[in-house]
Amino acid sequence: xxxxxxxxxxxxxxxxxxxLRRGPFxxxxxxxxxxxxxxxxxxxxxxxxxxxxxxxTGLISHLVQAPPPWFVWPAGPVWLYRVTQGTHVMVGxxxxxxxxxxxxxxxPGLFRWPPARTPAALVGRxxxxxxxxxxxxxxxxxxxxxxxxxxxxxxxxxxxxxTGWVAVGAVLTHxxxxxxxIRRGLARRGSPAAxxxxxxxxxxxxxAADEAAEDGAVSRRAFVVTxxxxxGAVAITQWGQTISPLARVSVLGPRIPGVGPQGLPVNQTxxxxxVTESAVDPAFRLVVEGPTPLSLSLADLxxxxxxxxxxxxxxxEGWSANAEWTGPRLRDVxxxxxxxxGTVVHVESxxxxxxxxxxxxxxxxxxxxxxxxxxxxNGEELDVDHGYPVRLIAPNRPGAMQTKWLGxxxxxxxxxxx
Amino acid sequence: xxxxxxWRWLFVVPGLAAVAYGAYGLWTSLSSEALTSWAVWMLGxxxxxxxxxxxxxxxxxxxxxRTLPRPARAPVVVGAATSxxxxxxxxxxxxxxxxxxGDTSFLPRDxxxxxxxxxxxxxxxxxxxxxxxxxxxxxxx
Numbered sequence: 001x002x003x004x005x006x007x008x009x010x011x012x013x014x015x016x017x018x019x020l021r022r023g024p025f026x027x028x029x030x031x032x033x034x035x036x037x038x039x040x041x042x043x044x045x046x047x048x049x050x051x052x053x054x055x056x057t058g059l060i061s062h063l064v065q066a067p068p069p070w071f072v073w074p075a076g077p078v079w080l081y082r083v084t085q086g087t088h089v090m091v092g093x094x095x096x097x098x099x100x101x102x103x104x105x106x107x108p109g110l111f112r113w114p115p116a117r118t119p120a121a122l123v124g125r126x127x128x129x130x131x132x133x134x135x136x137x138x139x140x141x142x143x144x145x146x147x148x149x150x151x152x153x154x155x156x157x158x159x160x161x162x163t164g165w166v167a168v169g170a171v172l173t174h175x176x177x178x179x180x181x182i183r184r185g186l187a188r189r190g191s192p193a194a195x196x197x198x199x200x201x202x203x204x205x206x207x208a209a210d211e212a213a214e215d216g217a218v219s220r221r222a223f224v225v226t227x228x229x230x231x232g233a234v235a236i237t238q239w240g241q242t243i244s245p246l247a248r249v250s251v252l253g254p255r256i257p258g259v260g261p262q263g264l265p266v267n268q269t270x271x272x273x274x275v276t277e278s279a280v281d282p283a284f285r286l287v288v289e290g291p292t293p294l295s296l297s298l299a300d301l302x303x304x305x306x307x308x309x310x311x312x313x314x315x316x317e318g319w320s321a322n323a324e325w326t327g328p329r330l331r332d333v334x335x336x337x338x339x340x341x342g343t344v345v346h347v348e349s350x351x352x353x354x355x356x357x358x359x360x361x362x363x364x365x366x367x368x369x370x371x372x373x374x375x376x377x378n379g380e381e382l383d384v385d386h387g388y389p390v391r392l393i394a395p396n397r398p399g400a401m402q403t404k405w406l407g408x409x410x411x412x413x414x415x416x417x418x
Numbered sequence: 419x420x421x422x423x424x425w426r427w428l429f430v431v432p433g434l435a436a437v438a439y440g441a442y443g444l445w446t447s448l449s450s451e452a453l454t455s456w457a458v459w460m461l462g463x464x465x466x467x468x469x470x471x472x473x474x475x476x477x478x479x480x481x482x483x484r485t486l487p488r489p490a491r492a493p494v495v496v497g498a499a500t501s502x503x504x505x506x507x508x509x510x511x512x513x514x515x516x517x518x519x520g521d522t523s524f525l526p527r528d529x530x531x532x533x534x535x536x537x538x539x540x541x542x543x544x545x546x547x548x549x550x551x552x553x554x555x556x557x558x559x
Contacts, residue, residue, distance in 0.1 A: 096503065097499070097503035107476070130437070141459070143507065144516075147513075147514075147525075149515040150516070152455050152456075154453075161443070166440035169438075169440060170433065172430070172432055175426075176426035176427065176429030177426070183423055219492065222491075225496055226500075231503070233503060237507075256526055259522075266523045267521075269519060271520040
């Protein structure tokens with residue numbers, strides 16, 4: 001069986017005529033001595049680690065928003081989601097230049113001659129296509145998502161999530177498939193391990209390229225400086241939307257933590273949600289379902305004991321900002337409606353447009369003393385874009401689940417979304 | 419040939435499983451129109467890099483190798499790559515196609531002008547660095 005498979009995969013494919021070997025397919029088409037497995041492996045370590053970090057933090061965000069029964073996301077520390085999601089977006093942004101540098105190092109491989117000697121080589125090249133395509137896809141869709149632009153015919157959330165599995169799987173497979181090259185590439189230059197497994201002529205060629213890379217016009221050092229400076233420049237110009245002390249130098253970031261109504265950024269506005277009139281209607285009531293159903297006016301909510309908490313809004317798009325929120329505790333209101341402490345509820349917005357109309361408040365957040373039905377923000381009545389008259393604010397949750405313009409609270413889970 | 423390291427299977431097996439799981443998820447959760455759009459973006463991204471981004475960059479390198487004095491090339495590569503990276507990441511913000519109506523907190527800056535200033539500064543610094551290196555090389559020659 002294995003031998004038969006080997007015979008099929010290892011069969012020699014007919015070679016194309018040499019007359020076709022032109023342009024980038026020529027042997028000396030890419031003269032730079034930096035197109036080596038050594039450079040590719042070393043950039044690859046950073047790139048691969050970055051993709052794994054993005055995958056894990058992305059997985060956390062996915063699980064928090066669509067929790068399977070075994071998954072419990074705690075209500076504290078209050079900054080945890082802010083850190084995981086901020087890391088997700090910051091690392092993803094920094095991977096843009098690193099991916100390009102990495103692809104540059106291996107670009108001549110695209111024009112290998114003959115293109116594939118065996119069916120096995122053909123499969124290998126197709127797997128590289130999956131790797132490159134999924135990696136570019138993840139960074140490209142992530143970037144256009146934080147610019148809130150959706151020029152495609154699929155759901156960003158669904159496609160970014162599932163393609164994330166493909167991308168991280170392709171990265172892992174690639175590391176395994178390239179194990180000998182990586183081992184050589186990461187070994188000290190000139191050491192026996194750096195040429196392990198190579199024919200003498202190949203080893204000589206590799207050593208010559210590494211030698212030439214030391215004092216070429218664009219040397220190994222210039223290459224490392226280029227990768228580091230380009231990545232650092234993206235970090236400095238973007239990361240301030242997450243790390244607020246950097247905000248003043250992050251001149252190209254899409255958000256500034258202190259900028260927005262009442263000093264806090266907004267993602268979904270009252271206009272998009274279609275609540276500009278309904279939110280300020282004096283007939284507004286917050287309905288709380290339960291053994292003792294409640295229908296609360298703004299004055300009723302103000303009559304509950306008021307508490308103030310300093311909690312961040314941590315958007316899935318990577319920006320986050322702290323604010324001081326004031327209002328009754330969710331658990332006090334639930335208790336008044338006859339619910340025991342820690343009852344899982346879902347909150348619904350009165351919004352008719354936009355997204356994220358509903359979110360589920362799981363047990364830790366429902367029981368937390370920090371979870372508020374916020375009426376005030378930074379000492380003022382909530383701006384309508386922040387969810388006037390009342391919004392949910394809970395510790396350690398994505399901004400998309402801090403539902404605004406609340407109209408109804410009812411027991412039971414209802415996911416997150418429309 | 420020495421045997422490939424055994425640890426490769428620690429990567430290959432979970433890697434292939436993750437790819438299969440992701441492919442299954444895409445296949446079952448996206449409609450056929452959405453899958454078509456997904457395929458266009460997957461292939462489009464790879465082709466855009468392989469047929470446009472990389473050739474343009476390598477073409478510029480070819481040009482630089484023919485026109486610039488040798489000591490100037492490294493600073494120019496650093497400057498060009500840095501401004502290209504910053505511009506690429508900022509491009510969707512410069513275009514500014516997204517955002518909710520009435521959201522003053524989204525894209526609060528003039529991104530076109532800011533990007534222009536950043537790129538000019540980066541290129542100016544690399545030009546000065548290049549000039550200094552060329553001069554030094556001449557002095558020591």
